[in-house]
Amino acid sequence: MTINRYRIKYLFSLACCMSLACAALRGGEPVPGYTGPEEAVGCPETVAAGFRLPPRSALVPYPSRGEALAGAATSSYVISLQEWKRDTVPAGIRYTARFKVRYAWDNRAVLLRTEDVPSSFGVEVNGTPVGYSQAGMGRTEFDITDFVQTDYNTVSVIVCEEPAAAHIGEGYGRRADVWRGTACVLSQPAVRIHDIFVETSSDGGEGYAAIDVVTESILLNPKEYVIHYELLDPAGEVVAMSQKSIRTGMLSRDTARFTVRIPDPLPWNHETPNRYTLLVSSQNEGRFLEHVAVHIGFRTPGFVGGSMTVDGLPATLHAVRYAAGPDEAATETELVRFRDGGYNCIVADGAPQPDYLYALCDSLGMYVCDAAAIWTGREPARITVGGNPSNNPEWKEAYIDRIHRMYYSSHLHPSVVMYSPARDSRNGYCLYEGYMELKRIAPGVPVFYEDAGGEWNNDLDSAAVFGKPDGRRPAGRVSVSLDRAGGCEAVVTNNRELSAAKGTYEVTLRAGAKTLWTASGDFGLMGGGTLHVPIPLPASGMRRGSVQVEVHVLKDAAAQMSEGRGKVSDLYETVKVKFPL
Numbered sequence: 001m002t003i004n005r006y007r008i009k010y011l012f013s014l015a016c017c018m019s020l021a022c023a024a025l026r027g028g029e030p031v032p033g034y035t036g037p038e039e040a041v042g043c044p045e046t047v048a049a050g051f052r053l054p055p056r057s058a059l060v061p062y063p064s065r066g067e068a069l070a071g072a073a074t075s076s077y078v079i080s081l082q083e084w085k086r087d088t089v090p091a092g093i094r095y096t097a098r099f100k101v102r103y104a105w106d107n108r109a110v111l112l113r114t115e116d117v118p119s120s121f122g123v124e125v126n127g128t129p130v131g132y133s134q135a136g137m138g139r140t141e142f143d144i145t146d147f148v149q150t151d152y153n154t155v156s157v158i159v160c161e162e163p164a165a166a167h168i169g170e171g172y173g174r175r176a177d178v179w180r181g182t183a184c185v186l187s188q189p190a191v192r193i194h195d196i197f198v199e200t201s202s203d204g205g206e207g208y209a210a211i212d213v214v215t216e217s218i219l220l221n222p223k224e225y226v227i228h229y230e231l232l233d234p235a236g237e238v239v240a241m242s243q244k245s246i247r248t249g250m251l252s253r254d255t256a257r258f259t260v261r262i263p264d265p266l267p268w269n270h271e272t273p274n275r276y277t278l279l280v281s282s283q284n285e286g287r288f289l290e291h292v293a294v295h296i297g298f299r300t301p302g303f304v305g306g307s308m309t310v311d312g313l314p315a316t317l318h319a320v321r322y323a324a325g326p327d328e329a330a331t332e333t334e335l336v337r338f339r340d341g342g343y344n345c346i347v348a349d350g351a352p353q354p355d356y357l358y359a360l361c362d363s364l365g366m367y368v369c370d371a372a373a374i375w376t377g378r379e380p381a382r383i384t385v386g387g388n389p390s391n392n393p394e395w396k397e398a399y400i401d402r403i404h405r406m407y408y409s410s411h412l413h414p415s416v417v418m419y420s421p422a423r424d425s426r427n428g429y430c431l432y433e434g435y436m437e438l439k440r441i442a443p444g445v446p447v448f449y450e451d452a453g454g455e456w457n458n459d460l461d462s463a464a465v466f467g468k469p470d471g472r473r474p475a476g477r478v479s480v481s482l483d484r485a486g487g488c489e490a491v492v493t494n495n496r497e498l499s500a501a502k503g504t505y506e507v508t509l510r511a512g513a514k515t516l517w518t519a520s521g522d523f524g525l526m527g528g529g530t531l532h533v534p535i536p537l538p539a540s541g542m543r544r545g546s547v548q549v550e551v552h553v554l555k556d557a558a559a560q561m562s563e564g565r566g567k568v569s570d571l572y573e574t575v576k577v578k579f580p581l
Contacts, residue, residue, distance in 0.1 A: 037122030037158050038091040040132045044164050044394045047401045050123075050131030053111070053141040055408035056195040058355045061188050061290040068279060068291035069232075076104075077187045077290070081155065084181040091122065092161035093176040097183070100152050105187040109218055112142045112155060115182035115354070118174035120163035124156040134165045134398060137373040138352035138405045144185075145218070157183065167389050168398060168425075169350070169375030180326060189289040191217045191225055191248050193282055198412060200265075200298045202311060207265025207298050211258040213280050217248040226283040227256040234266060234274050268297025268414040269310050270344040271496045272556055273365035275414065295362055297414025303446040306461035308367075310417070313498050313527065317367065318469040319345035324357040332360050339364055342469025347448075350375050350423045352409045361415035368415045369448050369465070372406040372434075374399060374422035383428045391428025399430040400437055407441055418446040418460065425451060432457055477501050477553045478525075482579040488535040490549045494525035501525045503553040503572060507533045512544045537581070545581035550574070 040046045061077045062068040081097040088094070101110065112123060117136030122129060125147040133140050136159070144155070159176040194216040200209045213227050224247055231240040244256045266274035275295040282289045302309040308317050320343050324331045335346070335357075346361060348371040361368050376389050383391035390399075403421055410416045419442065421434040431449065435457035438447050448465060452458035478501050483489040494501040506520040516538070523531045535547060552572040 036091065036129050037120065037132050037160055040120075040122075040134070044167070044389070044392075044398060046132075046164075047134050047397050048132065050129065051143040052131045052133050053143055055139065055405045056141070057294070057408060057412050058139060059193065059195070059292050059294070061186065061193070061292055063290070065279065065281065065288075065291050068293040069236075069277065071293065075186075076102075079185045081181065081183045081185065086177070089158060092119070092159050093179075094156050094158045095179060095181060096154055096156045097181070098152055098154055099185050101148050101150050101185075102187075103150060106150065108145075108187045108189055109143065109192055110145045110148050111186050111188065112144050113184050113186060114140045114142075114157060116180065116351075117157065117159055118179055119170055119176050120160040120165045122158040122160075124158065126153055134163070134170070135373060135402050135405060136170060138402075138409050139355075140405075143218075155183075155185070165398065167376065167379060168395060168402075169373060169377075189282065189284075190219050191215055191223055191282070191284070191289075193280055193290060193292050194253065195408070196278070196280055196292070196294060196412065198278065198294075198296050200296065201300050202265055202267065202298055205264055207260075207262045209258075209260040209262075209296070209298075211260060211278065213256045213258075214253060215246065215248065215256070215282070216253050217251060219248065220250050222250070223248050223284065228279075228281040228283065229258055230279040231260060231262070232277040232279065234276065236277075239276075265298040266556070267311065267499070268299045268362075268365075269315070269498045270365040270367060271499050273297070273363060273414075274556075275362055294412050295359070295414070296412065297362070299414055299417070301417035301445050303459045306459070307464040308418070308446060308460060310498055315367075316467060316497060317345045317465050318343045318467050319347050319367075319369070319465045321347045321349050323349035323351070324353050328354075328356045328360075331357060335360055335364055335366060339366060344469075345369065345465065347371070347420065347465065352406050355409070358410050358413040358415055362413050366415055367417050368410070368413070369418045369420050370406050370410045370416050371420040372399075372402040372422060374402055374425050376422070376426065377424040381426060383426060388426040388428065390422070390426045390430050393429055396430050396433055399434050403434045403437055404441075407438070411442070418448050420448050420450075421457075422449060423451070427451065427453055427455055427457070476575060477573055478503075478551055478575060480549045480551060480575055480577045482547060482549075483532075488537050488547070488581075490533040490535060490547060492523065492525070492531040492533075492549070492551055494527060494529050497527040499527060499556075501529075501553055503551060505531065505533070505552075506550045507535065508548045508550075509535055509537070510546050510548065511542045516542075542581065547579045547581065548576070549579070550576045 040049055062075045079099050084095045084097045086095055119136050120134045121136050122132045123142050125144045128147055130147050131142045161176045194214045197212040226243050226245050228243040230238050233239050239262050240260045242258055246254050246256055268274050278296050279293045281291045300311050308315045320338055345367040347369040350371055351373040380387045389395045419438055446459040448460045449458040450462050479493050481491045483491050490507045502524045504522050509517040552574055
């Protein structure tokens with residue numbers, strides 16, 4: 001594949017410094033004349049070089065609507081890189097794999113996506129250096145369109161053994177020779193879906209979603225495109241859809257904005273993890289070019305007085321610090337064990353996690369505090385000159401870069417409700433600026449930094465995050481008990497913290513088979529609320545007495561969808577308990 005004419009601007013920029021506009025497109029200030037990773041590792045301010053793209057969501061393009069909605073395991077637009085060969089080079093360890101560019105990919109963008117490289121690293125395609133990234137952990141993408149050819153190609157990832165980024169934790173606990181080789185090559189149209197941003201809220205029974213679809217063109221000439229979206233509820237029914245026409249400019253980014261309103265949205269929280277599916281498609285001259293599907297949730301994270309809130313209601317957190325391993329099934333087993341033990345929150349252990357961890361937490365109803373890959377615990381604790389990098393302005397861009405990589409890796413997942421900019425990294429200028437940057441890109445979302453030392457760049461108290469669970473969560477929407485202290489009362493308790501429970505109750509007092517007294521009615525209980533029904537026991541006592549409590553609780557709308565709508569009684573859960581007196 002020859003160098004495309006629409007790339008001439010970028011190749012010229014590499015030779016004599018990129019313009020500010022080009023740097024904004026590419027996501028970093030490249031090193032002029034960069035020829036390999038060994039030239040960049042000594043500079044703390046050197047964050048990216050070459051064709052490293054700005055961070056974005058883990059979007060997977062599919063050729064058809066059905067494949068995108070099904071989340072097919074493979075896409076014809078994605079090639080997983082396998083069978084890496086390893087050798088030693090002056091900069092560190094080089095991993096090399098082969099891949100074949102398909103003819104159908106002609107005149108399309110070709111991107112390399114790497115995951116969790118344990119150190120700073122460079123990239124070569126067919127022996128030509130094409131980029132460098134000071135940060136490795138998390139997801140990194142490079143535009144390699146101009147460097148690949150139809151048929152077979154080689155790609156090399158050179159993992160640096162002694163990077164400058166070791167000062168801020170890159171490679172902490174990992175060696176250059178232990179990379180798992182998680183990487184792929186993907187193809188997108190010349191005008192591609194670059195990223196999707198969604199902000200959801202609920203107000204007075206109405207749900208709102210602000211959807212931004214960011215497109216990027218690598219063409220020199222303008223083009224007319226149509227961007228479509230569909231929003232599907234948890235049952236797979238389309239509840240909203242629309243489209244907008246855009247006209248792209250030369251080497252431009254454009255945003256198609258949609259505002260969605262739906263009645264009575266199903267909320268996402270640790271008790272009711274209802275996920276909607278957002279499908280975004282691009283179309284040119286009547287032909288669909290790519291389809292991307294993501295899961296979203298209606299929830300608004302916030303904080304009050306150092307504690308977490310969801311949709312304005314207090315949410316008690318029981319968090320555990322955790323890092324996912326390479327096995328998705330084992331990770332799911334561990335997360336289910338945490339949830340069943342009463343934990344409802346994962347604090348990522350010092351780095352962005354594999355995308356499957358966030359997806360599992362979305363479906364299980366586990367909150368996530370995502371973490372940037374910054375750890376300076378091995379550096380001096382003092383914050384004076386020559387001390388901890390967190391107070392050294394030379395490292396500011398590197399800190400901001402890692403914070404961006406964290407945010408963009410997971411911002412679409414409803415489970416991600418807070419962010420941690422660093423771990424065990426003292427405090428100072430870089431983390432102050434990092435806090436402000438998080439507030440700019442994720443306004444209202446709490447920032448949790450345990451080591452802020454009482455300073456202003458932390459929103460949550462550690463005790464409010466790492467609260468110990470009392471035990472296993474109560475089974476069922478409501479529980480029923482009998483309170484004999486100072487009388488006799490039937491007590492109905494809503495076991496949920498954030499969701500209301502509605503239904504009917506009936507309390508019956510019996511002596512043997514004879515009914516002495518009964519009471520019934522409707523109830524509506526807010527999260528944690530209780531209903532007390534006094535029971536008039538005979539003053540003379542009673543033999544073979546009992547109290548029976550029967551409660552019918554309206555099921556969640558999501559449960560009604562999944563189980564179908566048959567008889568009216570199918571819409572309710574029934575709790576029936578008999579207490580001997």
